[in-house]
Amino acid sequence: MRKSLLALCLLLAAQAPVLAQQDVADFYKGKTLRIVVGVGVGSGYDINARALARHLSTHIPGNPTVIVQNQPGAGSLTMTNQLYAAGPFDGTVIGASFNGLPTTPLLQPTGSRFEATKLNWIGSTNRETQAMYVWHTAPIMTLDDLYTKEMIVGAQAPGSTQYDYPALARELFGMKFKIITGYEATPKIHLAMERGEVHGTWANWSTLKAINQNWIDEKKVRILSQWALRKNPEMGDVPLFLDVAKTEADKQALALALGRLEFGRPFFMPPNVPAARVAAVRRAFDATMKDKAFIDEADKLKIEVDPLSGEQVAALVEQLYKTPPQTVARVRAAMEHR
Numbered sequence: 001m002r003k004s005l006l007a008l009c010l011l012l013a014a015q016a017p018v019l020a021q022q023d024v025a026d027f028y029k030g031k032t033l034r035i036v037v038g039v040g041v042g043s044g045y046d047i048n049a050r051a052l053a054r055h056l057s058t059h060i061p062g063n064p065t066v067i068v069q070n071q072p073g074a075g076s077l078t079m080t081n082q083l084y085a086a087g088p089f090d091g092t093v094i095g096a097s098f099n100g101l102p103t104t105p106l107l108q109p110t111g112s113r114f115e116a117t118k119l120n121w122i123g124s125t126n127r128e129t130q131a132m133y134v135w136h137t138a139p140i141m142t143l144d145d146l147y148t149k150e151m152i153v154g155a156q157a158p159g160s161t162q163y164d165y166p167a168l169a170r171e172l173f174g175m176k177f178k179i180i181t182g183y184e185a186t187p188k189i190h191l192a193m194e195r196g197e198v199h200g201t202w203a204n205w206s207t208l209k210a211i212n213q214n215w216i217d218e219k220k221v222r223i224l225s226q227w228a229l230r231k232n233p234e235m236g237d238v239p240l241f242l243d244v245a246k247t248e249a250d251k252q253a254l255a256l257a258l259g260r261l262e263f264g265r266p267f268f269m270p271p272n273v274p275a276a277r278v279a280a281v282r283r284a285f286d287a288t289m290k291d292k293a294f295i296d297e298a299d300k301l302k303i304e305v306d307p308l309s310g311e312q313v314a315a316l317v318e319q320l321y322k323t324p325p326q327t328v329a330r331v332r333a334a335m336e337h338r
Contacts, residue, residue, distance in 0.1 A: 036079050038075075058288075088270075121317065135194070152199045172253060186203050
């Protein structure tokens, strides 16, 4: 009798993953899965999300239709706050946010109505390096010029690196910046640069290449520094901003601010989505990152693919939320909207 019960238990245990997979397939069959991008149409985040959407369905059990919608506003906070509070919580929506979104409750808590550690992180398509650049006619020639000359920066909103990074450099190192917010996406800032409204901005290196490779080739922009925890070999001798930090306190502050770039293109589901559906979409994301059709399209679009799994993004978020309070307070004060 005991042997029979043991055999039955082992059989049921073996079948459980198969049954769960079938339940997920039954749920997603005929459904529409929305990817809601918290940044404007035509941005690097938007281009990236649309490329993912064209291939993700193939790897999700039940093969739902995957569509992309845009809900820009407040550095992806509008989209994230809504999904966190109102869902849907059934696995039919994925948020695609600024890379700074996971640390927003730490660094810009006003307006943040979500807990980053409770989101179901699906993955990130790549790690990022941020380029800090100005239009070729701007008066700033080198990073050192910013101690004596003011750079007018175009930015989307507090919470984006385009706002947070110049604010941090201004407060920690005394560099001169005037930050103009309200631009919907990086292409809008680029138009402002061409019109002479602003000198320059920050953007992911992959974004700059994807939307204005000709600017790089024709030297229409001057790249002043690269922002990351390590140098990007593609950017040659462009100085690493991290090297500006000379004290341990400054290095810790920059490490917190730069940590977001390790999950350069994060995707998440709201809390309370059934675990089996989260797991299925995570594995579908991982499979898409290895899909030759996706990789070929990413190459054509100049999208860099250096992915993190959902579990890896979640672990990084947990780690950032263990940053010493005094470091968080210092960085938060530097990034305050003023």
